[in-house]
Amino acid sequence: MVDDTIEQLKGLIADKLDMNIDRDSIDPDASLLGEGLELDSLALVELITLSEENFGIEFGQDDLNMEVFASLRSLAGSICNIQSRTREQVVA
Amino acid sequence: MSFNSVLDCVASSETTWNNIITDGSSTYRYAELSVLISDIDAFLVKHGVTTDDCVSIECLNTGPCALLLLALLRSGFGFAMAPAASGIGELKPTPRFCRYRISAVGSSFQVDVNPDYNGRPTAKAKLYLRTSGSMGASKIVVHSHEKLLGNARNVVKKYGFTSASRAVIPVPIAHMYGFGAEFLPAILVGASIDLQEKTNLLKYLDREKRFQPDIAFVTPNLCEMLLKAFKTPRAGYRAFVTSGQRISEELFRAFDPLVSGRLINQYGSTEMGATAACDPGDGLDERATTIGRPLDGVELRIESASDLYCQHPYGFEGYVDENGEWLQKAQEDNWYRTGDVAAQDGGRISILGRADASVNRSGYLVLLADIERMLDKIDGIATSAVVAANGESKHGESITAFCVLLPGSTLSGAQIRRRCFDLLPHYAIPDEVHVIEELPALPSGKLDRQALIGGKSWLTTPLSS
Numbered sequence: 001m002v003d004d005t006i007e008q009l010k011g012l013i014a015d016k017l018d019m020n021i022d023r024d025s026i027d028p029d030a031s032l033l034g035e036g037l038e039l040d041s042l043a044l045v046e047l048i049t050l051s052e053e054n055f056g057i058e059f060g061q062d063d064l065n066m067e068v069f070a071s072l073r074s075l076a077g078s079i080c081n082i083q084s085r086t087r088e089q090v091v092a
Numbered sequence: 093m094s095f096n097s098v099l100d101c102v103a104s105s106e107t108t109w110n111n112i113i114t115d116g117s118s119t120y121r122y123a124e125l126s127v128l129i130s131d132i133d134a135f136l137v138k139h140g141v142t143t144d145d146c147v148s149i150e151c152l153n154t155g156p157c158a159l160l161l162l163a164l165l166r167s168g169f170g171f172a173m174a175p176a177a178s179g180i181g182e183l184k185p186t187p188r189f190c191r192y193r194i195s196a197v198g199s200s201f202q203v204d205v206n207p208d209y210n211g212r213p214t215a216k217a218k219l220y221l222r223t224s225g226s227m228g229a230s231k232i233v234v235h236s237h238e239k240l241l242g243n244a245r246n247v248v249k250k251y252g253f254t255s256a257s258r259a260v261i262p263v264p265i266a267h268m269y270g271f272g273a274e275f276l277p278a279i280l281v282g283a284s285i286d287l288q289e290k291t292n293l294l295k296y297l298d299r300e301k302r303f304q305p306d307i308a309f310v311t312p313n314l315c316e317m318l319l320k321a322f323k324t325p326r327a328g329y330r331a332f333v334t335s336g337q338r339i340s341e342e343l344f345r346a347f348d349p350l351v352s353g354r355l356i357n358q359y360g361s362t363e364m365g366a367t368a369a370c371d372p373g374d375g376l377d378e379r380a381t382t383i384g385r386p387l388d389g390v391e392l393r394i395e396s397a398s399d400l401y402c403q404h405p406y407g408f409e410g411y412v413d414e415n416g417e418w419l420q421k422a423q424e425d426n427w428y429r430t431g432d433v434a435a436q437d438g439g440r441i442s443i444l445g446r447a448d449a450s451v452n453r454s455g456y457l458v459l460l461a462d463i464e465r466m467l468d469k470i471d472g473i474a475t476s477a478v479v480a481a482n483g484e485s486k487h488g489e490s491i492t493a494f495c496v497l498l499p500g501s502t503l504s505g506a507q508i509r510r511r512c513f514d515l516l517p518h519y520a521i522p523d524e525v526h527v528i529e530e531l532p533a534l535p536s537g538k539l540d541r542q543a544l545i546g547g548k549s550w551l552t553t554p555l556s557s
Contacts, residue, residue: 020513
Protein backbone atom coordinates (compact mmCIF):
# COMPACT_ATOMS: atom_id res chain seq x y z
CA MET A 1 0.00 0.00 0.00
CA VAL A 2 2.72 2.44 1.00
CA ASP A 3 4.87 1.32 -1.93
CA ASP A 4 1.99 1.94 -4.37
CA THR A 5 1.55 5.38 -2.90
CA ILE A 6 5.28 6.07 -3.26
CA GLU A 7 5.09 5.14 -6.95
CA GLN A 8 2.12 7.43 -7.49
CA LEU A 9 3.92 10.27 -5.68
CA LYS A 10 6.97 9.77 -7.90
CA GLY A 11 4.73 10.14 -10.93
CA LEU A 12 3.18 13.33 -9.55
CA ILE A 13 6.59 14.86 -8.87
CA ALA A 14 8.06 13.94 -12.24
CA ASP A 15 5.03 14.75 -14.37
CA LYS A 16 3.12 17.46 -12.55
CA LEU A 17 5.62 19.52 -10.59
CA ASP A 18 7.40 22.15 -12.63
CA MET A 19 10.81 21.12 -11.27
CA ASN A 20 12.48 19.26 -14.13
CA ILE A 21 12.93 16.13 -11.99
CA ASP A 22 13.35 12.73 -13.64
CA ARG A 23 11.15 9.96 -12.22
CA ASP A 24 13.93 7.37 -12.16
CA SER A 25 16.19 9.66 -10.14
CA ILE A 26 13.75 9.94 -7.25
CA ASP A 27 14.89 8.14 -4.10
CA PRO A 28 11.89 7.54 -1.78
CA ASP A 29 14.12 7.99 1.26
CA ALA A 30 15.82 11.18 0.13
CA SER A 31 14.91 14.39 1.87
CA LEU A 32 12.09 16.22 0.12
CA LEU A 33 13.16 19.70 1.09
CA GLY A 34 16.82 19.58 1.99
CA GLU A 35 19.61 18.01 0.02
CA GLY A 36 17.87 15.33 -1.97
CA LEU A 37 14.93 16.40 -4.07
CA GLU A 38 15.35 19.99 -2.92
CA LEU A 39 11.74 20.91 -3.54
CA ASP A 40 11.30 24.62 -3.07
CA SER A 41 8.48 26.06 -1.04
CA LEU A 42 6.17 26.57 -3.99
CA ALA A 43 6.76 23.01 -5.17
CA LEU A 44 5.93 21.80 -1.67
CA VAL A 45 2.58 23.58 -1.81
CA GLU A 46 1.91 22.05 -5.21
CA LEU A 47 2.79 18.62 -3.87
CA ILE A 48 0.33 19.09 -1.00
CA THR A 49 -2.41 20.11 -3.43
CA LEU A 50 -1.62 17.32 -5.89
CA SER A 51 -1.56 14.74 -3.10
CA GLU A 52 -4.92 15.91 -1.78
CA GLU A 53 -6.47 15.79 -5.25
CA ASN A 54 -4.87 12.53 -6.33
CA PHE A 55 -5.52 10.55 -3.14
CA GLY A 56 -8.85 12.17 -2.25
CA ILE A 57 -7.69 13.28 1.16
CA GLU A 58 -7.31 16.51 3.06
CA PHE A 59 -4.31 17.09 5.29
CA GLY A 60 -5.27 18.37 8.75
CA GLN A 61 -3.36 21.24 10.38
CA ASP A 62 -1.35 18.73 12.42
CA ASP A 63 -0.42 16.67 9.34
CA LEU A 64 1.49 19.60 7.86
CA ASN A 65 4.79 19.14 9.66
CA MET A 66 8.43 18.34 8.99
CA GLU A 67 8.15 14.69 10.00
CA VAL A 68 5.40 13.93 7.50
CA PHE A 69 7.22 15.74 4.68
CA ALA A 70 10.68 14.39 5.55
CA SER A 71 10.77 11.98 2.59
CA LEU A 72 8.47 10.41 0.03
CA ARG A 73 8.25 7.31 2.23
CA SER A 74 7.10 9.25 5.30
CA LEU A 75 4.65 11.24 3.17
CA ALA A 76 3.26 8.05 1.62
CA GLY A 77 2.83 6.56 5.09
CA SER A 78 0.89 9.59 6.27
CA ILE A 79 -1.30 9.62 3.17
CA CYS A 80 -2.23 5.98 3.84
CA ASN A 81 -2.98 6.82 7.48
CA ILE A 82 -5.19 9.75 6.50
CA GLN A 83 -7.01 7.56 3.97
CA SER A 84 -7.79 4.92 6.59
CA ARG A 85 -8.68 7.62 9.14
CA THR A 86 -11.12 9.07 6.60
CA ARG A 87 -12.60 5.62 5.88
CA GLU A 88 -13.12 4.99 9.61
CA GLN A 89 -14.92 8.32 9.94
CA VAL A 90 -17.18 7.46 7.04
CA VAL A 91 -17.99 4.08 8.59
CA ALA A 92 -18.60 5.66 12.01
CA MET B 93 18.08 58.84 20.55
CA SER B 94 21.22 57.02 19.37
CA PHE B 95 21.28 53.32 18.68
CA ASN B 96 23.49 52.89 21.72
CA SER B 97 20.87 54.39 24.03
CA VAL B 98 18.13 52.34 22.35
CA LEU B 99 19.97 49.14 23.20
CA ASP B 100 20.74 50.30 26.76
CA CYS B 101 17.09 51.10 27.23
CA VAL B 102 15.64 47.79 26.02
CA ALA B 103 18.30 45.79 27.85
CA SER B 104 17.65 47.46 31.19
CA SER B 105 13.88 47.98 31.18
CA GLU B 106 11.76 45.59 33.23
CA THR B 107 9.20 45.42 30.44
CA THR B 108 11.69 44.18 27.86
CA TRP B 109 14.71 42.53 29.48
CA ASN B 110 13.12 39.10 29.44
CA ASN B 111 11.96 39.41 25.84
CA ILE B 112 13.90 37.30 23.39
CA ILE B 113 15.56 37.24 20.01
CA THR B 114 15.52 33.67 18.72
CA ASP B 115 16.20 31.74 15.53
CA GLY B 116 14.82 28.49 16.89
CA SER B 117 18.19 27.22 18.09
CA SER B 118 19.99 30.26 19.52
CA THR B 119 17.93 32.38 21.90
CA TYR B 120 19.06 35.57 23.64
CA ARG B 121 17.29 37.72 26.23
CA TYR B 122 17.49 41.49 25.79
CA ALA B 123 19.12 41.64 29.24
CA GLU B 124 22.08 39.67 27.82
CA LEU B 125 22.53 41.75 24.68
CA SER B 126 25.03 44.20 26.07
CA VAL B 127 27.47 41.44 27.09
CA LEU B 128 26.96 39.45 23.86
CA ILE B 129 27.51 42.50 21.67
CA SER B 130 30.64 43.43 23.64
CA ASP B 131 31.98 39.94 22.90
CA ILE B 132 31.53 40.64 19.18
CA ASP B 133 33.22 44.03 19.58
CA ALA B 134 36.19 42.27 21.16
CA PHE B 135 36.24 39.68 18.35
CA LEU B 136 36.33 42.42 15.72
CA VAL B 137 39.13 44.29 17.51
CA LYS B 138 41.09 41.05 17.73
CA HIS B 139 40.85 40.72 13.94
CA GLY B 140 41.91 44.31 13.37
CA VAL B 141 38.44 45.45 12.25
CA THR B 142 37.70 49.04 13.34
CA THR B 143 35.05 51.62 12.48
CA ASP B 144 37.59 53.24 10.13
CA ASP B 145 36.91 50.31 7.82
CA CYS B 146 33.76 49.48 5.95
CA VAL B 147 32.81 45.82 6.25
CA SER B 148 30.60 43.59 4.17
CA ILE B 149 28.55 41.01 6.00
CA GLU B 150 26.86 37.93 4.69
CA CYS B 151 23.70 38.17 6.68
CA LEU B 152 21.43 35.23 7.46
CA ASN B 153 18.27 35.25 9.55
CA THR B 154 20.08 33.78 12.53
CA GLY B 155 20.70 34.85 16.10
CA PRO B 156 24.47 35.32 15.62
CA CYS B 157 23.91 37.49 12.53
CA ALA B 158 21.35 39.57 14.43
CA LEU B 159 23.93 40.15 17.18
CA LEU B 160 26.55 41.12 14.60
CA LEU B 161 24.14 43.63 13.08
CA LEU B 162 23.44 45.13 16.48
CA ALA B 163 27.18 45.34 17.21
CA LEU B 164 27.87 47.14 13.92
CA LEU B 165 24.99 49.54 14.52
CA ARG B 166 26.02 50.23 18.13
CA SER B 167 29.61 51.03 17.17
CA GLY B 168 28.58 53.09 14.14
CA PHE B 169 30.28 50.99 11.46
CA GLY B 170 29.84 51.59 7.78
CA PHE B 171 28.71 48.20 6.51
CA ALA B 172 27.30 46.52 3.44
CA MET B 173 24.81 43.74 3.82
CA ALA B 174 24.19 40.84 1.47
CA PRO B 175 22.00 37.78 1.83
CA ALA B 176 23.66 34.37 1.95
CA ALA B 177 25.20 33.28 -1.32
CA SER B 178 22.87 30.98 -3.19
CA GLY B 179 21.97 30.69 -6.84
CA ILE B 180 22.15 34.05 -8.53
CA GLY B 181 23.29 35.68 -5.28
CA GLU B 182 26.71 34.11 -5.74
CA LEU B 183 27.32 36.39 -8.65
CA LYS B 184 27.34 39.44 -6.42
CA PRO B 185 30.85 40.44 -5.39
CA THR B 186 31.87 42.18 -2.20
CA PRO B 187 31.93 45.92 -2.90
CA ARG B 188 35.53 47.03 -3.42
CA PHE B 189 35.28 49.77 -0.80
CA CYS B 190 34.73 47.15 1.95
CA ARG B 191 38.01 46.15 3.54
CA TYR B 192 36.68 43.05 5.28
CA ARG B 193 34.08 40.44 4.60
CA ILE B 194 32.45 38.82 7.62
CA SER B 195 30.42 35.64 7.39
CA ALA B 196 28.75 33.55 10.06
CA VAL B 197 30.22 30.14 10.78
CA GLY B 198 27.96 28.34 13.22
CA SER B 199 27.65 30.60 16.24
CA SER B 200 30.91 32.42 15.43
CA PHE B 201 32.19 34.49 12.53
CA GLN B 202 34.92 34.39 9.95
CA VAL B 203 36.73 37.56 8.94
CA ASP B 204 38.36 37.67 5.49
CA VAL B 205 40.25 40.52 3.92
CA ASN B 206 38.56 41.54 0.68
CA PRO B 207 41.14 40.77 -2.02
CA ASP B 208 39.64 43.51 -4.22
CA TYR B 209 39.70 46.20 -1.51
CA ASN B 210 40.48 49.57 -3.12
CA GLY B 211 41.63 51.43 -0.01
CA ARG B 212 39.02 54.13 -0.43
CA PRO B 213 38.08 55.90 2.85
CA THR B 214 34.39 55.48 3.70
CA ALA B 215 32.01 57.28 6.01
CA LYS B 216 31.03 55.86 9.39
CA ALA B 217 27.49 54.88 10.40
CA LYS B 218 26.24 54.01 6.93
CA LEU B 219 24.43 51.00 5.56
CA TYR B 220 25.01 49.86 1.99
CA LEU B 221 22.36 47.73 0.32
CA ARG B 222 22.23 46.46 -3.22
CA THR B 223 19.11 47.27 -5.16
CA SER B 224 16.95 44.26 -5.81
CA GLY B 225 17.77 44.22 -9.56
CA SER B 226 18.86 40.64 -9.28
CA MET B 227 20.20 39.82 -12.70
CA GLY B 228 21.61 43.03 -14.12
CA ALA B 229 24.25 45.35 -12.72
CA SER B 230 22.90 46.38 -9.35
CA LYS B 231 23.50 49.75 -7.77
CA ILE B 232 24.39 50.16 -4.14
CA VAL B 233 22.02 52.22 -2.01
CA VAL B 234 23.46 54.28 0.84
CA HIS B 235 21.53 54.88 4.07
CA SER B 236 22.63 56.63 7.25
CA HIS B 237 22.07 54.75 10.50
CA GLU B 238 20.30 57.82 11.84
CA LYS B 239 17.66 57.83 9.12
CA LEU B 240 17.22 54.07 9.38
CA LEU B 241 16.21 54.66 12.98
CA GLY B 242 13.80 57.39 11.85
CA ASN B 243 12.29 54.96 9.35
CA ALA B 244 11.97 52.33 12.07
CA ARG B 245 10.22 54.75 14.43
CA ASN B 246 7.72 55.50 11.68
CA VAL B 247 6.97 51.79 11.34
CA VAL B 248 6.62 51.34 15.11
CA LYS B 249 3.95 54.04 15.10
CA LYS B 250 2.19 52.74 12.01
CA TYR B 251 1.66 49.17 13.21
CA GLY B 252 1.67 49.79 16.95
CA PHE B 253 4.77 47.76 17.82
CA THR B 254 5.10 47.57 21.63
CA SER B 255 7.37 45.77 24.10
CA ALA B 256 4.69 43.05 24.22
CA SER B 257 4.82 42.49 20.45
CA ARG B 258 6.08 39.21 19.04
CA ALA B 259 7.50 39.73 15.57
CA VAL B 260 8.20 36.83 13.25
CA ILE B 261 10.70 37.62 10.45
CA PRO B 262 10.61 35.02 7.64
CA VAL B 263 11.90 37.55 5.07
CA PRO B 264 15.66 38.23 4.81
CA ILE B 265 17.05 40.72 7.32
CA ALA B 266 19.71 41.42 4.69
CA HIS B 267 17.05 43.37 2.76
CA MET B 268 15.47 46.70 3.59
CA TYR B 269 12.06 45.13 4.14
CA GLY B 270 13.12 42.59 6.75
CA PHE B 271 15.75 44.83 8.31
CA GLY B 272 14.40 48.37 8.18
CA ALA B 273 10.69 47.66 8.32
CA GLU B 274 10.56 44.85 10.86
CA PHE B 275 13.85 43.97 12.60
CA LEU B 276 14.83 47.51 13.59
CA PRO B 277 11.33 48.58 14.67
CA ALA B 278 11.09 45.43 16.83
CA ILE B 279 14.49 46.16 18.40
CA LEU B 280 13.49 49.80 19.06
CA VAL B 281 10.64 48.74 21.34
CA GLY B 282 12.36 45.63 22.72
CA ALA B 283 9.80 43.27 21.15
CA SER B 284 10.45 39.53 20.97
CA ILE B 285 11.75 38.45 17.58
CA ASP B 286 11.63 35.08 15.80
CA LEU B 287 14.08 34.95 12.90
CA GLN B 288 13.42 32.30 10.27
CA GLU B 289 16.19 31.41 7.83
CA LYS B 290 15.11 29.84 4.55
CA THR B 291 11.60 29.39 5.74
CA ASN B 292 9.07 27.15 4.10
CA LEU B 293 5.50 26.62 5.05
CA LEU B 294 6.22 23.65 7.32
CA LYS B 295 8.90 25.56 9.19
CA TYR B 296 6.62 28.57 9.46
CA LEU B 297 3.79 26.47 10.91
CA ASP B 298 6.10 24.78 13.39
CA ARG B 299 7.61 28.02 14.62
CA GLU B 300 4.27 29.81 14.64
CA LYS B 301 2.99 27.21 17.10
CA ARG B 302 5.97 27.71 19.40
CA PHE B 303 6.50 31.47 19.14
CA GLN B 304 2.87 32.69 18.83
CA PRO B 305 3.70 35.80 16.79
CA ASP B 306 1.34 38.77 16.59
CA ILE B 307 3.23 40.67 13.88
CA ALA B 308 4.47 39.06 10.66
CA PHE B 309 6.16 40.63 7.64
CA VAL B 310 5.87 38.27 4.69
CA THR B 311 5.80 38.19 0.90
CA PRO B 312 2.83 37.47 -1.35
CA ASN B 313 4.51 34.13 -2.10
CA LEU B 314 4.39 33.13 1.51
CA CYS B 315 0.72 34.22 1.68
CA GLU B 316 0.04 31.98 -1.30
CA MET B 317 1.66 29.04 0.49
CA LEU B 318 -0.01 29.72 3.81
CA LEU B 319 -3.35 29.98 2.04
CA LYS B 320 -3.03 26.24 1.57
CA ALA B 321 -1.53 25.61 5.00
CA PHE B 322 -3.69 27.68 7.36
CA LYS B 323 -6.44 25.12 7.81
CA THR B 324 -8.04 27.30 10.50
CA PRO B 325 -8.16 31.12 10.72
CA ARG B 326 -5.56 32.76 12.99
CA ALA B 327 -6.87 35.26 15.53
CA GLY B 328 -3.54 36.18 17.10
CA TYR B 329 -2.08 38.57 14.51
CA ARG B 330 -2.49 42.32 14.98
CA ALA B 331 -0.67 42.97 11.69
CA PHE B 332 0.14 40.52 8.91
CA VAL B 333 2.11 42.68 6.51
CA THR B 334 2.92 41.76 2.94
CA SER B 335 5.32 43.58 0.64
CA GLY B 336 8.26 42.98 -1.65
CA GLN B 337 6.04 42.56 -4.67
CA ARG B 338 2.49 43.42 -5.52
CA ILE B 339 -0.05 41.04 -4.04
CA SER B 340 -2.91 40.20 -6.37
CA GLU B 341 -6.31 41.36 -5.23
CA GLU B 342 -7.62 37.82 -5.57
CA LEU B 343 -4.97 36.42 -3.22
CA PHE B 344 -5.46 39.30 -0.80
CA ARG B 345 -9.19 38.67 -0.53
CA ALA B 346 -8.71 34.91 -0.16
CA PHE B 347 -6.00 35.14 2.49
CA ASP B 348 -7.28 38.06 4.59
CA PRO B 349 -9.97 36.03 6.44
CA LEU B 350 -7.29 33.51 7.50
CA VAL B 351 -5.54 36.24 9.48
CA SER B 352 -8.83 37.67 10.74
CA GLY B 353 -8.82 40.76 8.54
CA ARG B 354 -5.33 41.85 9.56
CA LEU B 355 -3.60 41.59 6.18
CA ILE B 356 -1.85 44.81 5.17
CA ASN B 357 -0.20 45.66 1.88
CA GLN B 358 2.86 47.81 2.60
CA TYR B 359 4.56 49.91 -0.05
CA GLY B 360 8.26 50.59 0.16
CA SER B 361 11.62 50.20 -1.52
CA THR B 362 15.29 49.67 -0.81
CA GLU B 363 15.83 53.39 -1.38
CA MET B 364 12.96 54.73 0.71
CA GLY B 365 12.25 52.05 3.27
CA ALA B 366 8.65 51.76 4.47
CA THR B 367 6.68 54.35 2.56
CA ALA B 368 2.94 53.77 2.76
CA ALA B 369 0.46 51.26 4.10
CA CYS B 370 -3.12 50.80 5.13
CA ASP B 371 -3.96 50.59 8.81
CA PRO B 372 -5.03 47.26 10.30
CA GLY B 373 -8.52 48.67 10.92
CA ASP B 374 -9.15 49.82 7.33
CA GLY B 375 -11.86 48.11 5.31
CA LEU B 376 -11.08 45.10 3.13
CA ASP B 377 -11.67 46.93 -0.18
CA GLU B 378 -9.18 49.65 0.72
CA ARG B 379 -6.58 47.19 2.02
CA ALA B 380 -6.92 44.88 -1.00
CA THR B 381 -6.63 47.53 -3.70
CA THR B 382 -4.58 50.47 -2.38
CA ILE B 383 -1.34 51.18 -0.58
CA GLY B 384 -3.18 53.22 2.06
CA ARG B 385 -1.63 56.37 3.44
CA PRO B 386 1.99 57.54 3.45
CA LEU B 387 3.86 57.11 6.73
CA ASP B 388 4.60 60.23 8.82
CA GLY B 389 6.42 62.89 6.85
CA VAL B 390 6.28 60.94 3.58
CA GLU B 391 4.66 62.52 0.53
CA LEU B 392 3.59 60.78 -2.67
CA ARG B 393 2.50 62.32 -5.93
CA ILE B 394 1.75 61.08 -9.41
CA GLU B 395 3.25 62.87 -12.40
CA SER B 396 2.86 62.39 -16.16
CA ALA B 397 -0.43 60.58 -15.54
CA SER B 398 1.05 57.55 -13.83
CA ASP B 399 4.67 57.94 -12.61
CA LEU B 400 4.81 57.67 -8.83
CA TYR B 401 7.20 60.03 -7.02
CA CYS B 402 8.05 60.01 -3.34
CA GLN B 403 9.58 62.48 -0.91
CA HIS B 404 10.75 60.75 2.24
CA PRO B 405 12.26 62.25 5.41
CA TYR B 406 14.17 59.02 6.04
CA GLY B 407 15.09 58.12 2.48
CA PHE B 408 18.47 57.09 1.10
CA GLU B 409 21.48 59.34 0.58
CA GLY B 410 22.17 58.15 -2.97
CA TYR B 411 23.75 55.41 -5.02
CA VAL B 412 27.40 54.41 -5.12
CA ASP B 413 29.15 51.98 -7.45
CA GLU B 414 31.34 49.00 -6.55
CA ASN B 415 34.26 51.37 -5.88
CA GLY B 416 32.27 53.56 -3.50
CA GLU B 417 32.09 56.44 -6.01
CA TRP B 418 28.84 58.39 -6.01
CA LEU B 419 26.66 57.57 -8.97
CA GLN B 420 23.88 59.85 -7.83
CA LYS B 421 23.23 61.79 -4.64
CA ALA B 422 19.71 62.25 -3.33
CA GLN B 423 18.79 65.87 -2.56
CA GLU B 424 16.96 66.61 0.70
CA ASP B 425 14.00 68.16 -1.09
CA ASN B 426 14.23 65.97 -4.16
CA TRP B 427 11.34 63.92 -5.34
CA TYR B 428 12.43 60.35 -5.95
CA ARG B 429 11.01 58.60 -8.99
CA THR B 430 9.97 55.20 -7.68
CA GLY B 431 9.81 53.52 -11.08
CA ASP B 432 6.30 52.34 -10.25
CA VAL B 433 3.22 53.14 -12.24
CA ALA B 434 0.33 54.20 -10.04
CA ALA B 435 -3.24 55.44 -10.21
CA GLN B 436 -5.06 57.72 -7.80
CA ASP B 437 -8.71 57.55 -6.90
CA GLY B 438 -9.62 60.29 -4.45
CA GLY B 439 -6.83 60.25 -1.89
CA ARG B 440 -6.01 56.59 -2.42
CA ILE B 441 -3.14 55.32 -4.50
CA SER B 442 -2.95 51.94 -6.19
CA ILE B 443 0.22 50.52 -7.71
CA LEU B 444 -0.31 49.17 -11.22
CA GLY B 445 3.17 47.84 -12.02
CA ARG B 446 6.70 48.83 -12.98
CA ALA B 447 7.47 51.64 -15.40
CA ASP B 448 10.50 49.88 -16.86
CA ALA B 449 10.62 46.53 -18.60
CA SER B 450 10.82 44.51 -15.43
CA VAL B 451 8.63 42.32 -13.29
CA ASN B 452 8.64 41.36 -9.68
CA ARG B 453 8.98 37.62 -9.28
CA SER B 454 9.17 35.93 -5.90
CA GLY B 455 10.35 39.22 -4.44
CA TYR B 456 13.11 39.73 -7.01
CA LEU B 457 13.08 42.48 -9.55
CA VAL B 458 13.71 40.69 -12.85
CA LEU B 459 14.71 42.73 -15.88
CA LEU B 460 13.19 41.19 -18.99
CA ALA B 461 16.29 42.18 -20.96
CA ASP B 462 18.38 39.94 -18.70
CA ILE B 463 16.25 36.93 -19.58
CA GLU B 464 16.56 37.77 -23.27
CA ARG B 465 20.33 37.93 -22.91
CA MET B 466 20.40 34.46 -21.37
CA LEU B 467 18.04 33.00 -23.99
CA ASP B 468 20.21 34.39 -26.78
CA LYS B 469 23.13 32.37 -25.41
CA ILE B 470 21.32 29.07 -26.04
CA ASP B 471 22.66 27.28 -29.09
CA GLY B 472 20.13 27.41 -31.89
CA ILE B 473 18.42 30.65 -30.83
CA ALA B 474 18.89 33.65 -33.11
CA THR B 475 17.03 36.21 -31.06
CA SER B 476 14.36 36.43 -28.43
CA ALA B 477 11.90 38.79 -26.82
CA VAL B 478 10.48 38.45 -23.35
CA VAL B 479 7.33 40.19 -22.21
CA ALA B 480 5.35 40.43 -19.02
CA ALA B 481 2.18 38.71 -20.11
CA ASN B 482 -1.14 39.57 -18.63
CA GLY B 483 -1.87 37.44 -15.62
CA GLU B 484 -0.19 35.92 -12.62
CA SER B 485 1.94 32.84 -12.26
CA LYS B 486 3.13 31.12 -9.11
CA HIS B 487 6.17 33.43 -9.01
CA GLY B 488 4.25 36.63 -9.56
CA GLU B 489 3.58 38.44 -12.80
CA SER B 490 3.64 36.05 -15.76
CA ILE B 491 6.58 36.08 -18.17
CA THR B 492 6.34 34.84 -21.75
CA ALA B 493 9.34 34.37 -24.03
CA PHE B 494 9.27 34.36 -27.83
CA CYS B 495 12.29 32.89 -29.62
CA VAL B 496 13.38 32.94 -33.24
CA LEU B 497 15.58 29.99 -34.17
CA LEU B 498 18.75 29.88 -36.23
CA PRO B 499 18.41 27.99 -39.56
CA GLY B 500 18.58 24.26 -39.01
CA SER B 501 17.67 24.46 -35.33
CA THR B 502 14.79 22.24 -34.26
CA LEU B 503 14.39 23.46 -30.69
CA SER B 504 10.86 23.48 -29.30
CA GLY B 505 9.53 25.95 -26.76
CA ALA B 506 9.46 23.18 -24.16
CA GLN B 507 13.10 22.28 -24.83
CA ILE B 508 14.18 25.90 -24.56
CA ARG B 509 12.28 26.25 -21.31
CA ARG B 510 14.02 23.17 -19.90
CA ARG B 511 17.40 24.71 -20.80
CA CYS B 512 16.37 27.79 -18.83
CA PHE B 513 16.51 25.73 -15.63
CA ASP B 514 20.32 25.62 -16.03
CA LEU B 515 20.69 29.26 -16.97
CA LEU B 516 18.31 31.24 -14.85
CA PRO B 517 17.23 31.36 -11.22
CA HIS B 518 13.95 29.51 -10.79
CA TYR B 519 11.89 32.66 -10.28
CA ALA B 520 13.11 34.09 -13.62
CA ILE B 521 12.21 31.11 -15.81
CA PRO B 522 9.55 32.19 -18.32
CA ASP B 523 6.16 30.62 -17.68
CA GLU B 524 5.74 30.04 -21.41
CA VAL B 525 8.27 29.83 -24.23
CA HIS B 526 7.10 30.01 -27.84
CA VAL B 527 9.09 29.53 -31.02
CA ILE B 528 8.08 31.97 -33.76
CA GLU B 529 9.38 32.75 -37.25
CA GLU B 530 10.11 36.40 -36.66
CA LEU B 531 9.59 39.00 -34.00
CA PRO B 532 6.89 41.60 -34.76
CA ALA B 533 8.30 45.03 -35.54
CA LEU B 534 6.96 48.57 -35.43
CA PRO B 535 7.27 50.76 -38.55
CA SER B 536 10.41 52.17 -36.95
CA GLY B 537 11.89 48.70 -36.98
CA LYS B 538 11.84 48.44 -33.19
CA LEU B 539 10.35 45.41 -31.53
CA ASP B 540 6.59 45.66 -31.17
CA ARG B 541 6.23 44.47 -27.58
CA GLN B 542 2.57 45.39 -27.42
CA ALA B 543 1.85 42.91 -30.21
CA LEU B 544 3.56 40.21 -28.16
CA ILE B 545 1.73 41.21 -24.98
CA GLY B 546 -1.60 41.76 -26.70
CA GLY B 547 -2.12 38.22 -27.78
CA LYS B 548 -1.05 35.62 -30.21
CA SER B 549 -3.65 36.25 -32.91
CA TRP B 550 -1.18 38.29 -34.98
CA LEU B 551 1.03 35.27 -35.41
CA THR B 552 0.91 33.85 -38.90
CA THR B 553 2.64 30.62 -37.97
CA PRO B 554 1.42 28.21 -35.35
CA LEU B 555 3.09 28.43 -32.00
CA SER B 556 5.42 25.73 -30.94
CA SER B 557 5.58 25.37 -27.21
